[in-house]
Amino acid sequence: MSGNAPSPKVLGMSYDEMLERALKSLPEEIRTPSGMEIPKAEIFQEAGRTIITNWKDIITKLNRDERIILRYLEHRLGTVGWIIKGRAVLQGLYKRTRINKLLELFAKEYVICDVCGRPHTILYKEKGQLIKKCEACGAWRVVERI
Ligand SMILES: [Zn+2]
Numbered sequence: 001m002s003g004n005a006p007s008p009k010v011l012g013m014s015y016d017e018m019l020e021r022a023l024k025s026l027p028e029e030i031r032t033p034s035g036m037e038i039p040k041a042e043i044f045q046e047a048g049r050t051i052i053t054n055w056k057d058i059i060t061k062l063n064r065d066e067r068i069i070l071r072y073l074e075h076r077l078g079t080v081g082w083i084i085k086g087r088a089v090l091q092g093l094y095k096r097t098r099i100n101k102l103l104e105l106f107a108k109e110y111v112i113c114d115v116c117g118r119p120h121t122i123l124y125k126e127k128g129q130l131i132k133k134c135e136a137c138g139a140w141r142v143v144e145r146i
Helices: 015-024 055-062 066-077 096-110
Strands: 043-046 049-052 081-084 087-091 121-126 129-134 140-143
Touching: 055 066, 055 096, 066 081, 066 087, 066 096
Parallel strands: none
Antiparallel strands: 043 049, 049 087, 081 087, 121 129, 129 140
């Protein structure tokens, strides 16, 4: 054991410089979260209808056409809906937990990449099929038509 204290300067770099260099060399995946925030619906019920008040926020976070998301909810709930003044209105009374579960399923099926887990996907139609393609890793698959 030499007992020498570690030099504050190694290879002419200060500790801060070394730390910065170490951080820069880390793969991108570790520095940026690959997951996404799945939006939660804020709702109220009125006259036999369920109104989603933060619809615009949900659309922004899911980054999908609002008509597709509305159609998905309509089909899964077996009802009809409208978009009025930035809110979604669904015929019938539905619990917030049920709508949130559907938004979560929608995100997994139509937004999040199955391979890398990132939300950087696009949806497009090809030969009558609906395809989800990831712009981050290039993975794609056919998804159920909405
Ligand atoms: Zn991907």
